[in-house]
Amino acid sequence: MKRIIFYISALVVMTGYAVPAFSWGQKGHRIIAEIAYDNLNRKSRKQVDKTLGKHGMIYWSNWADEIKSDTIYPDSYDWHFQDFDGGLSDSTVVDALIHYPNEGGNLFRALDSLVKVQRDKEVKDKVHTLRFIIHLCGDRFCPMHTARMDDKGGNMVKMKWFGENTNLHTVWDTHLIESQGYSYSEYARKLERQYAHEKRVIEQMTESELLLQNYHLTEGIYAYQAVWDGNTYHYIYRWRQPMEYQLYVAGIRLAKLLNSIYK
Numbered sequence: 001m002k003r004i005i006f007y008i009s010a011l012v013v014m015t016g017y018a019v020p021a022f023s024w025g026q027k028g029h030r031i032i033a034e035i036a037y038d039n040l041n042r043k044s045r046k047q048v049d050k051t052l053g054k055h056g057m058i059y060w061s062n063w064a065d066e067i068k069s070d071t072i073y074p075d076s077y078d079w080h081f082q083d084f085d086g087g088l089s090d091s092t093v094v095d096a097l098i099h100y101p102n103e104g105g106n107l108f109r110a111l112d113s114l115v116k117v118q119r120d121k122e123v124k125d126k127v128h129t130l131r132f133i134i135h136l137c138g139d140r141f142c143p144m145h146t147a148r149m150d151d152k153g154g155n156m157v158k159m160k161w162f163g164e165n166t167n168l169h170t171v172w173d174t175h176l177i178e179s180q181g182y183s184y185s186e187y188a189r190k191l192e193r194q195y196a197h198e199k200r201v202i203e204q205m206t207e208s209e210l211l212l213q214n215y216h217l218t219e220g221i222y223a224y225q226a227v228w229d230g231n232t233y234h235y236i237y238r239w240r241q242p243m244e245y246q247l248y249v250a251g252i253r254l255a256k257l258l259n260s261i262y263k
């Protein structure tokens, strides 16, 4: 436990969000966890089940959001996002994976530290770190968690969703997913069928390629705000598939990460 505290306390609080910035909504994280669990090898599954106990991965996939207001990990609010300015060069974006930026969140640094703890054979209690990894590995593929700093990750971008006031961040965390009306397990099954042919490619992509893919998606989302006619159906038609692809990528990459930890 001491070592966990050491690693965790080494994480630095970089920014303070004045506006709530949640992650993929509860359903998004459950979809990602279910896809990941389906793609774990036998050894990893056994380890994950043993570490998390009877409730398992899907149940714990939202724990990191639920404890944000708890004092147990006071710095963890910043671990859920890594925002950027718009219009950056690819090399500047990719650099964030190595030289963690001083502002805009702490997602990359936190995830790397948590994975180190999970790999450390001398650490006995790995329950909390595993719960964090399951959640944060999902957040890193949510486009509004690598969004703009100046609008608080899309939280300041006002939108109407079927006449109701909301914002860009919440549209991507929750409304787009909920607009499809599936349960989390129905959605996981659907995406596993829909993207089965892409699984190998996604597994083989580098971290840099994945981050750039995510960043360019986010840039496209911002650009669309200027041309969108305000019709919610048009928004769903344009962005449903990119959102679904991100959920699938997150599930496959979480499985890959856990399989590499328990190999």
Ligand SMILES: [Zn+2]
Binding pocket: 022, 023, 024, 064, 065, 080, 135, 139
């Ligand atoms: Zn989150």
